[in-house]
Amino acid sequence: MLKVEHIYSGYGDLKIIKDVTFDVNNNESVLILGLNGAGKTTLLKSIAGFVKIFSGKILFDNKDITDLDAYRRAKSGITMIMEQAIFPDLTVKENMEIAYSKNTKSNFNKELEDVLKSFPELKAFLNIKAQALSGGQRKMLSMAMALLARPKLLILDEPSSGLSPLLVSRIVKYAGLLKEKGITMLIAEQNPSFIEIADRVIVLESGIIKLMGTTSEIANNNEVKKTFFQVA
Structure with a gap:
């Protein structure tokens, strides 16, 4: 590739x-x-x-x-996730809508439902501005956005x-979820x-x-x- x-x-x-x-x-x-x-x-x-x-x-x-x-x-x-990968003044859901790939036969709500199965913790924050999230939650959101974007790479x-060892292990887990979804x-x-x-x-x-x-x-x-x- x-x-x-x-x-x-x-x-x-x-x-x-x-x-x-x-x-x-x-x-x-x-x-x-x-x-x-x-x-x-x-x-x-x-x-x-x-x-x-x-x-x-x-x-x-x-x-x-x-x-x-x-x-x-x-x-x-090609999608690159850097330190500032989210829009802090938008809600979590709005961030995910921006990331959503329209090159799919599904609609956003269906895609969002599927992504939240992998990132269930985000469900409680959908209508909260991203700036209110912790560092670990922001990383989680950026990975959920990557899944919605459906990048080739x-x-x-x-x-x-900047994350604690406990949060690092969770981010490794989330990256593993992206791999399981077939993302290179x-x-x-x-x-x-x-x-x-x-x-x-x-x-x-x-x-x-x-x-x-x-x-x-x-x-x-x-x-x-x-x-x-x-x-x-």
């Missing part, structure tokens, strides 16, 4: 991402694991069209999208950021908990891919254990 080929990208003249190559297959979840400053967000924004690509190529559904702007990439089926940028995902995180829902893992360091492999290969790597699991 997605092919990233030897891309260099960054800000101004500063190259953050250097010669990165990988792919994401249909219905697959790929985790980009890296510490702060590794270049994870820059890489995701490069794919979504928010950061300039100096060289290299990005293919999506076998089409070259390297020079497309973010809006056209979104229209092609969902990009999640550090969904655990590319997730950037420094929290190794997301390995459990990934099919493959890419370890990013200083804008360069340091390791790449299956979840078991990466989870059992001694250097990864020491860096992310604090195992000596």
Whole structure:
């Protein structure tokens, strides 16, 4: 579905991402694991069209999208959830209506009913403004919105950021629900908990891919254990 080929990208003249190559297959979840400053967000924004690509190529559904702007990439089926992924002045239901994909034979109310089966906690907040939600509830709403949007590729940028360990485990669970729904995902995180829902893992360091492999290969790597699991 997605092919990233030897891309260099960054800000101004500063190259953050250097010669990165990988792919994401249909219905697959790929985790980009890296510490702060590794270049994870820059890489995701490069794919979504928010950061300039100096060289290299990005293919999506076998089409070259390297020079497309973010809006056209979104229209092609790429959805990126960042820290401010919701509209705080709108109600929870209004946020979900905005996200709703009209490229479906179902109607919004039917789709909303189905989504609330996966995210039942949101039912009590439908008519509440999103700004009243806690950090964890906002993350939950953004994932419910992603499900309504029906993206071909969902990009999640550090969904655990700012959350307690208990809430992180719930966000991992919610991401797992999206995977069960058949949504292809590319997730950037420094929290190794997301390995459990990934099919493959890419370890990013200083804008360069340091390791790449299956979840078991990466989870059992001694250097990864020491860096992310604090195992000596």
